[in-house]
Amino acid sequence: MPARNQTGAPTEHVLEDLDAAALAYAQRRAGASPGELSALREDLLRYCLPFAGRLARRYRGRGEYLEDLEQVARLGLVKAVDRYDPERGSFTAYAVITISGELKRHFRDRTWGVHVPRRVQDLSLEVGHASMVLTSVLARTPTHAELAERLGVSEDAVREAIGSAAGYSPSSLNAPVGAADGAIEFGDLIGGVDEELETLTDKLTVTDLLLRLPARERRMLAMRFYGNRTQAEIATELGISQMHVSRLLSRALGWLREAMLSDVPPRWEAGEGPTHHGMQVSVSREGGSLVVRVRGEVDRDTAERLRIGLRHAVDAAGVATVVVDLAGVPLVDAAGVAVLVDIVQLAAAKEVEICVSGAQPYVARILAVSGLAGVLRRC
Known part of the structure; x- marks a missing residue:
């Protein structure tokens, strides 16, 4: 008859009866002294070591050394023994859950070469399992949509999980490429000269x-x-x-x-500030007329300045004629034409004669096309 240890479990066995050993341990530890309790615990752990080793061997071939997996499984076994409560059910079932959880946690937290969020890691495992199942059922590689439907997630989540799988065991940039003595490294093949x-x-x-x-x-x-x-x-x-x-x-x-091409940037528009568009309006009295001289382009940005100057001229007391000198205006756009139309109407209401002088060919054509040539006489 084989010898038995302090927990009552046989020291020589073919297959461990973990539940019986755990119950015996629970019964004996109730009245045991600290020294006896430590010995009982060591005996139970030693008795369960083969069981932990078998669970560890289920995870071999995944890139981790078996010795490391056995150490992780033994740590899970210690936690299972220390937390075991016989009133909650089978010790064997509890030990399987605890040890397997410790092994899975090890793969999740310690073996990934690149940090990947936990949810993506878990989904990556689920995608891999679902892919194997669907491949056997469909006799082909499943699509992202089929995987997403089976797992109840979005296609983007499936793509993210598949892409993250490459982070588990990334290739080294220093890995040699080719079998020749002068083989280059993998990192030498990545990137190139940035021509820009x-x-x-x-x-x-x-x-x-x-x-x-x-x-x-x-x-x-x-x-x-x-x-x-x-x-x-x-x-x-x-x-x-x-x-x-x-x-x-x-x-x-x-x-x-x-x-x-210069060391010092030139001034914008021959000395004008960068926010100044170059149009100037000056008013002078010549005899009984007011002459409004305009210099620069009349466009949407400067038209309001011209409107103000012309209105002041038309509203001036004792003025019978307003002369608008456009000799210095190379361009008048739609906004400028609108200003001139408004001023013609204002001058007619106030019985003030208004005329233009010195209009350049391009400006004269604009006035003609807009119909102002028949209203604004040339001075």
């Missing part, structure tokens, strides 16, 4: 120079070169003519080229 690196300085310079341009010019450049808008589309959105857009773009690009 040389242009980085120019890009930073252009970014700084763009901030020096007026807001309107910056917006037009962004619409043209980043939004891929045509000049006609830009003109429609900004309420100016296509020709005006072309002139403004050419002026802005010319300034950028000059600024890129």
